[in-house]
Amino acid sequence: MKKIRVLVVDDTAVMRKIVSEVVDRDPEMETAGVAANGRIALQRVNQVSPDLITLDMEMPEMNGIEMVRELRKTHPRIPVIMLSSLTVKGAEATLDALQAGASDYVAKPARSIGIPATLQQLQTELLPKIRHFFPKKKEVLPVLAPRSTSLAPKRRQRIEVVAIATSTGGPNALARVFEQLKEPLPVPVVIVQHMPPIFTRTLAERLDACSGMKVVEGEEGQALQAGHAYLAPGGYHMETKREGVRVVLRLNENPPENSCRPAADVLFRSVAACYGGSTLAVVMTGMGRDGFLGTQVICDRGGVAVAQDQASSVVWGMPSFLAKEGLAESVLPLDQIAGEISKRVSASMQLR
DSSP, X not given: OOOEEEEEEOSSHHHHHXXXXXXXXXXXXXXXXXXXXXXXXXXXXXXXXXXXXXXXXXXXXXXXXXXXXXXXHHOSSSOEEEEEOSSHHHHHHXXXXXXXXXXXXXXXXXXXXXXXXXXXXXXXXXXXXHHHTSOOGGGOOOOOOOOOOOOOOSSOOOOOEEEEEEOTTHHXXXXXXXXXXXXXXXXXXXXXXXXXXXXXXXXXXXXXXXXSSEEEEOOTTOBOOTTEEEEOOTTSEEEEEEETTEEEEEEEOOOOBTTBSSOHHHHHHHHHHHHGGGEEEEEOSBSSOTTHHHHHHHXXXXXXXXXXXTTTOSSBSHHHHHHHTTOEEXXXXXXXXXXXXXXXXXXXXXXX
């Protein structure tokens, strides 16, 4: 079986050795080469023809963002996974790299945890992301034709909330959706994007800057308002809870679900409990199946679901389950999702 060939790019020799060791320990992968900066890495790409690149952010001569921009001019499809520091600066740089064409990222282990813990963390977090870009044949999902975008709902209830779930490829997908929402929706929006602490606040600020919606990182006890979007903070599950006439956010550090915290299933179940069939669920690009069981609960209560299509997804994992199981009324390209949300919400406002 052909191994996944990985080019490891980092300016520190220790980190190059650690990442290479993690890759080479996996029987399905091998280190194709290493490079100490982006300029050398671009030469290595042509020399060793890697299947995937792991890329440090801060390097001399040519940093990670600059390298991604150059790489995409000649190699638009090679997956690039950034190693990002858990700082505000790291979050900003990661989102810039994703916007430039990086495929995904993992948190770079803190130097203080030592080499054994660093190896374990990368083995747990990096290797599954590498594998997901190279599904085995039996795991390849069928390409489904987009479903009709008809607004005829399966139930006649007003939409009172929009719940969005996304993961790999999500920051760019969310940016595309929210920049197309030029006017505030007459309902609140709640979002789970699989991201660590700090990153979610930075993402919320960026979405707020590009949208007609007011986008914030969710806070404990915050009351939901129409025209506002609330992004679950990294490291916390976010739920909705009805308190009298208000619906407020509740945060907790309960165990991860689907290896995620925040998890979309947690949010979606709570939204179904608060809003029932008055919920529009939207599941976009991402690996795994988080959001699927929560969407089932929403649909069982009479709500409606929309999924992103395979062609426009970075990873067609999460939305594929909705499409395959018939939960999604519409399976749409990314550029049509904002319009679909607006049309469905607007049409439902005519209902009593």
